[in-house]
Amino acid sequence: MNNLIAHANEKIEMFNQGIVERNPAEYEFHQAVREFTESVIPFLMNHEKYSDGHILERMTEPDRIVIFRVCWENDEGHICCNRAWRVQFNNSIGPYKGGLRFHPNVSQGVLKFLGFEQVYKNALTGLPMGGAKGGSNFDPKGKSDREVMRFCQSLMTELSRHIGEDTDIPAGDIGVGAREISYLFGQYKRLNNRFVGTLTGKGLSFGGSLIRAEATGYGVVYFTQHVLHQHGQSFSDKTAVISGSGNVALFCAEKLIHLGVKVVTLSDSSGFIHDPDGIDLEKLHWLRELKFNKRGRISEYAQQFSTAKYYPDQRPWVIPGDMAFPCATQNELDLNDAKALVSNHILVVAEGANMPCTLEAVRFFEEKEVLFAPAKAANAGGVAVSGLEQSQNSQRFAWSREEVDERLQQIMAHIHKQCVEYGKGEGDTINYVNGANIGGFVKVAEAMLAYGIA
Numbered sequence: 001m002n003n004l005i006a007h008a009n010e011k012i013e014m015f016n017q018g019i020v021e022r023n024p025a026e027y028e029f030h031q032a033v034r035e036f037t038e039s040v041i042p043f044l045m046n047h048e049k050y051s052d053g054h055i056l057e058r059m060t061e062p063d064r065i066v067i068f069r070v071c072w073e074n075d076e077g078h079i080c081c082n083r084a085w086r087v088q089f090n091n092s093i094g095p096y097k098g099g100l101r102f103h104p105n106v107s108q109g110v111l112k113f114l115g116f117e118q119v120y121k122n123a124l125t126g127l128p129m130g131g132a133k134g135g136s137n138f139d140p141k142g143k144s145d146r147e148v149m150r151f152c153q154s155l156m157t158e159l160s161r162h163i164g165e166d167t168d169i170p171a172g173d174i175g176v177g178a179r180e181i182s183y184l185f186g187q188y189k190r191l192n193n194r195f196v197g198t199l200t201g202k203g204l205s206f207g208g209s210l211i212r213a214e215a216t217g218y219g220v221v222y223f224t225q226h227v228l229h230q231h232g233q234s235f236s237d238k239t240a241v242i243s244g245s246g247n248v249a250l251f252c253a254e255k256l257i258h259l260g261v262k263v264v265t266l267s268d269s270s271g272f273i274h275d276p277d278g279i280d281l282e283k284l285h286w287l288r289e290l291k292f293n294k295r296g297r298i299s300e301y302a303q304q305f306s307t308a309k310y311y312p313d314q315r316p317w318v319i320p321g322d323m324a325f326p327c328a329t330q331n332e333l334d335l336n337d338a339k340a341l342v343s344n345h346i347l348v349v350a351e352g353a354n355m356p357c358t359l360e361a362v363r364f365f366e367e368k369e370v371l372f373a374p375a376k377a378a379n380a381g382g383v384a385v386s387g388l389e390q391s392q393n394s395q396r397f398a399w400s401r402e403e404v405d406e407r408l409q410q411i412m413a414h415i416h417k418q419c420v421e422y423g424k425g426e427g428d429t430i431n432y433v434n435g436a437n438i439g440g441f442v443k444v445a446e447a448m449l450a451y452g453i454a
């Protein structure tokens, strides 16, 4: 047994050394592949048909990456120049699908990690979607609506050659919300003279789906409910600490509040707010207006509501709670944060953001038997409803709120079932990281093997 583990560890080290050598300085991509291979390589050793096909080598090389210049004019009439990418990672089980991110720290390594994870997340949903991710180092913060519009139109002028309703269907991510998707879709339609569902997250009056805005946050909560239920627990009398205050964080908070959970923190890149009385629906409504329309800072919450305190330049993980939902960005919860959560007896950590926990933090949660729901499974509700938006566009039909929510709940239950099937550990334990990685892997690998060598 010990020999087998040592052999698996040796294989993991060798494989990841190759990844680092072939993809220099793409640290987030190295991290994502390491986490995945720590689950999948031991599985491969008992399932030879996959290892014979050199499947992991093929899966860690994107199908293609498009890199391009985006020039646009700011309100002062100056020419600005950004870089943009679309990483089309794998279309074995369906057209490429995944969001666009606008943030100054966007790089090829960040988009490759996101595209790689998207492949297996999308596979878990059970819908026919491949994986991709894209974006730009453009910073929407402080830009006028007109500047954002000119940037989006310029970006789409190039991107439109590489996407299509049966080829690649982008959506939103950090810095790309309803406003940006509208500008991007408007330009796509104008360039192609076709009204088709080539983007998701669209406005409701032009092909968007009900519940798409809510889906990622709601999905995280539905998934967490299954994890708790599986372990004889429920949301009753629970308190939640959440990071972020964007699309995922605010709808995660909303669903938790609907289900009777007390939500006490939210954050942005400048700091966090702690409201020991709990953030109720009225306060949340005010916050949504602040974040989505006024584009203000989270510190303003503490000026508006005297029950809350603002902590600049800090993260919310020091605040006691039963459940933690990191919903902001990658690597926002490290080993020290994990130790703080464990010392406050955290029961469950569910990743709303993509890879918000460092590898060391995840290992610490596993060691301390904290229930841990990884992003690939927990936050798949967003892309799942994007898939449902595509179906509605193809049918030229719109489903009711209830119908989409019902399907979202079914998909999250299905993802949980796969995690349980593939993540069974000793006794009654379930390793959700293994479950999500192996469950996603099997589906994509089966398709790749069926195609032969490609």
Ligand SMILES: NC(=O)C1=CN([C@@H]2O[C@H](COP(=O)(O)OP(=O)(O)OC[C@H]3O[C@@H](n4cnc5c(N)ncnc54)[C@H](O)[C@@H]3O)[C@@H](O)[C@H]2O)C=CC1
Binding pocket: 172, 173, 174, 175, 176, 177, 216, 244, 245, 246, 247, 248, 249, 267, 268, 269, 270, 327, 328, 329, 330, 332, 352, 353, 354, 379, 380, 382, 383
């Ligand atoms: N929008 C979606 O449907 C999905 C998003 N995700 C992931 O969820 C996370 C959040 O995305 P969205 O809510 O869509 O973006 P958003 O742009 O609506 O919100 C991002 C939030 O993160 C905060 N943030 C950004 N950088 C930060 C930093 N360095 N430290 C602390 N806070 C920071 C921002 O202030 C904002 O509150 C990302 O990891 C994204 O990839 C995952 C699945 C689907």
Ligand SMILES: O=C(O)CCC(=O)C(=O)O
Binding pocket: 097, 098, 099, 100, 118, 121, 169, 170, 171, 172, 173, 200, 354, 379, 380, 382, 383, 384, 386
């Ligand atoms: O809705 C989509 O297509 C993409 C969502 C996304 O970017 C993600 O799941 O990380």
